[in-house]
Amino acid sequence: MDRAQLLLVGLPLFLFCSDIFSLFSPAPVKPAAPHNHHLHADSQPLIQPLEFPTQKPSGIGYGNTVSIDFCSSCSYRGTAVTMKNMLESQFPGINVVLANYPPPLPKRMLSKVVPVIQFGVIGIIMGGEHIFPRLGFAAPPQWYYSMRANRFGSMASTWLLGNFLQSFLQNTGAFEVYCNGELAFSKLKENRFPGEIELKELIARRIVNSRVII
Template sequence: MAVSVAANGFRWLDILEQEFDKTFVDLDLLLGEIDPDQSEITDEGRGKLTVLSSSWAQLVHKTQTLSQTNAKMEAQLIDTKAEIIETKAEKVAMQQQIKDIMAQLHASQLECQILKNQEIEGADTIRKRLVCHFKKITKFLLCTLFAFKEDQLNRQRSEFKRDAVWEIKANELEKENVKLKNSIINLQSEVYGSRLAAKYLDKELAGRYRNVFEQFSQLIRTHYPQLSVVGENYPPPVYKSVLAQCLSILKMLFLVCIVLGQNPFTIAGLATPSVFQWALQNKIYSCLMLFFFSNSIESFLMSTGAFEIFVNDVPLWSKLQTGHLPSAQDFLQMLQTFQNKENTIGGGGPNIGGMSSSSTFNT
């Protein structure tokens, strides 16, 4: 897993480098469109671009070096973990084997005592230890109780080691799982904060659009009282609207299943994802997370950021094309220009009462 993260780091760096190159070329072309009389601005801008490109190249080089070092360290970390697990398993196997050898020694001492019909020091203690040990000893140990051959000891140690390896790996994975859960909780807290900030930003932007619409409407009523003003939401693309509706239905379905403790995957004959099992165990937290996450995606799908102005179905301004809102003076100038064109086409006359203005905006 660690090596894959390092590989993804190189891929991310390539993507960022491609984006930088594309943006650099766009800026260079944009500087080339500046009027020749203002060549000083072009020269200065291209000088800044040269410095920026040099800094970016050094940054990429240092990042590649760090990524390569990180990849090597991650590989070494994997090897070190494997060696630690191997060493721990060897230690457990040796300890278990020492216990077995001590039990065999005690049994030999008791046998000598019986043969010689004499007591040895600590005989009662040895008997008690043997009683407790023989309850736990396996059939294999009973068969090899008095066998001290090297090959038998090696096989015994290998068996102990094989069992210990899985137990140690399970313990290590459990510790890593706890760390990852804590990291996920911290990341989710940051994501929720970002989503709430984005949500409030969308509301603020929507309020700004509404204020601009009201301001423009008041300008029309003041300067062109004959015009009627109509405001409506700019429709998002059809596929985004369908995706938002499907997402809303899935959200409600999963919320109901989580609250009622039902598993739709079992009903459908599919394997239950671990995420859904966690959601069933943490209903309140998972419902809140699902609600905010799905709402943020729905808002993103339904939001267009548009502020389009039409007069008699003729577009006067498009924020989607220009990237910004018009000023009040620009808005009045656009209406005056449109009025002059209408009067020219219609044969003159100041009457513009037949026109209607529709300002379409989306929050």
């Protein structure tokens, strides 16, 4: 055997023997920690956390909540955000909540049905030859061939008309302002938006009345 072969055979044997030796050799004894008889646990200084006095929230509007329920599909969000910023600057500490004013239940139900009708009509335009025979029709009706002749125009018209109808059903035209659960201004009754000065005076009057009652 040459030197390279001896090295290749001897190195694994050396590593194996060293592992066996370290496995059966006793663990070294750790030196004992120095013990000082003059130091006791009771003599260690205790560090107490500093307690800072909490600052109670204050402000002329603290404890009052204003809710602005607006029609989100009518693009009233910008006006609602403007009124919210105005009230928060005029009455520090006031809580202003923005929310969508929902339409009546029948309109909400119809708005959920409109997308189903949209996809149904588009599906019939795309595959009416296979759908009508499964429904028991010997041949598709005449209006199907008219829509099929202008396939893309019919699908685009169905989509746009459905979106318009859905937006109309979700449109309420509402901008209702509540202060502490009481109606302060209603666009549905007044048929107009409140002015900033007008709304500020209405909210200030409500806040004063709530303090007098308390």
